[in-house]
Amino acid sequence: MxxxxxxxxxxxxxxxxxxxxxxxxxxxxxxxxxxxxxxxxxxxxxKEILSAINERVNHGIFGYSLTPNSYYESFISWMKQYHNVELKKEWIRFNLGVVNSIYHLINCFSKENDSILILSPVYYPFARAVKDNHRKLVENELVYNEDNGEFCIDYDKLEKDIVTNDVKMVIFCSPHNPISRIWNADELKKCFDIFKKHNVLIISDEIHQDFTYKKSFISALNYEEYFDNLIILNAASKTFNLACLLNSHIIIPNEKLLAVYDEFAKRFNQIETNIIGQLATEIAYKKARxxxxxxxxxxxxxxxxxxxxxxxxxxxxxxxxxxxxxxxxxxxxxxxxxxxxxxxxxxxxxxxxxxxxxxxxxxxxxxxxxxxxxxxxxxxxxxxxxxxxxxxxxxxx
Ligand SMILES: Cc1ncc(COP(=O)(O)O)c(C=O)c1O
CATH class of the missing domain: 3.90.1150.10 (Aspartate Aminotransferase, domain 1)
Incomplete structure (x- = not known):
């Protein structure tokens, strides 16, 4: 060490x-x-990531690029090996970062004044993204236990907050920053059942998926029964300290949601990729465990x-x-x-x-x-x- x-x-x-x-x-x-x-x-x-980047930089040409198949293979195999997820290439879209994706998804899947729920305390750009886009922020407080510092979800209150405010979308943090919780299967299912019952679109921010210690992380991608209402965001940026290379994933398993997103992304002509960010991610998943x-x-x-x-x-x-x-x-x-x-x-x-x-x-x-x-x-x-x-x-x- x-x-x-x-x-x-x-x-x-x-x-x-x-x-x-x-x-x-x-x-x-x-x-x-x-x-x-x-x-x-x-x-x-x-060092494997650095040498791949150096080699690419030395090539000296930064013309328009594409995402090679080897990128998808590397990402899909990481998700299979470490998260037991059967990820399909067709579900994957790219963006410049997870927060950026949250801003896009809010615009794509909700309208002004719609209610969007977060479970607080939570990573502050979630609230900022809701407010910046003139949606109504609904803060569902996690329950704090002063004896052991643990936070957990009050399901009755969660459902009540959703119904009372007619919530359309939840930005869910899993693992949850800043409280460092990894939600267990029971917690995920209870929450997701409530979201599904009330037709709330789940944006699951899983950027911290690889930082687990004594407890396993369960990706929402393991639950097919929620795919109609589910979008997952992740990236290699936290995992391998690559934040400024601006490459992240939007994963949309449901065809209808994906079509809506693609139609939305067209308006930005969002087709280009960041070659260095993608190269770093591919090599990270392949060689840097x-x-x-x-x-x-x-x-x-x-x-x-x-x-x-x-x-x-x-x-x-x-x-x-x-x-x-x-x-x-x-x-x-x-x-x-x-x-x-x-x-x-x-x-x-x-x-x-x-x-x-x-x-x-x-x-x-x-x-x-x-x-x-x-x-x-x-x-x-x-x-x-x-x-x-x-x-x-x-x-x-
Ligand atoms: C939960 C969560 N989401 C997103 C981000 C930032 O992601 P990005 O740099 O891809 O926008 C962070 C960074 O701390 C985070 O903790």
Whole structure:
């Protein structure tokens, strides 16, 4: 693991990184904050991917391109091998990113003022996409258990929110960012039955599908019975740290939905592909599983380190850590040790750490923060050290 870190852990300052070089804008802070927010990684992607890109760049021609069959084979076989999904080539469409796809699907499958539901706390661009497109945002709150930090779904409330608001679409996050839940079969079926009963179109964002640790992830693509109402979004971008190469998948198994989407996409003449993004994805799925396994090992160790270190200390043992099942993001509840109105003063002003504030994900989560674990242990140790020390020096309650 040490060798892997040595080889892949990179200083990203001054590389136009939104995580490291946009702190002054996003956090209104010109100091040298330790950046643990944006969900990308501090690890250089796999050497097999880099050498394929280099070879392609050296070829020197960037004319119009197409998606080769080998791309589909690589993606389909990854989905079969690791997610037990029988993916068909005909179902796959491409886009520049999952968030971009959410914006498109909202426009394609709903009208202004239609109600769209999200289960909060959730990745904040979901709410933004609904609001930016002048749809009505329905926030169904997950139920939080303060004893163990776990979030779960209140099915009665979910159904009531759908019926009362005449919800047309749900943007479902699976695995769920920021709470790092991997929904189990029973939870998925219960939710999807409710969506189906009320004819709610499910957009299942599965971008974090490959970050599983002790629990398996179940793709919605395993449930044929919901295909009439289902669109899946995924990409290799989180899995292999390729976000800026802008290549993602929209998967639509139902012919009618696919025809509606294709008609919509025609209006944008959306036919071109991004050759570098597609090449990186193809090679990643073919050759870089070992890289992902290494990264996952580091991430899980980082999680255990925070959990163990916080448990050892009289103050930090009161921080509630949501069970870490999937993604590489950890959701921490500081409300027992910090007054929720003093979160910024604590973590940003005093600890000099940039995290995702809990209330970015939902208004009731001011006492929470989301921390990115996809970094070298040295950053995680620094995070723990600053948090522990600062809570000893000053009382934020
Ligand atoms: C749930 C979820 N969806 C989508 C994205 C972003 O995807 P993209 O960069 O493809 O738009 C993220 C990034 O953090 C995410 O957590």
């Amino acid at each position: 040490q060798d892997f870190i040595q080889e892949h852990f990179i200083n990203r300052k001054n590389t136009n990184s939104s995580k490291w070089d946009n702190l002054a804008v996003r956090f209104n802070d010109n100091r040298d904050l330790l950046a643990m927010w944006v969900a990308d990684m501090e690890f250089k992607t796999a 070992y890289w992902l396994e290494n990264v996952k090992e580091i991430i899980y160790k980082n999680y255990l380190y925070i959990k163990d270190e916080f448990a050892k200390d009289e103050i930090t043992k009161n921080i509630i850590i949501s069970p870490f099942e999937g993604t590489y993001l950890l959701f921490l509840n500081f409300s027992k040790v910090i007054n929720e109105n003093r979160m910024k003063e604590f973590i940003q002003d005093d600890c000099m750490i940039a995290i995702d504030y809990g209330d970015w994900f939902g208004k009731d989560y001011k006492g929470f923060m989301r921390v990115n674990l996809a970094t070298a242990p040295i950053h995680i140790e620094e995070f723990v050290k600053r948090v522990k020390n600062q809570l000893k020096i000053k009382d934020y309650r």
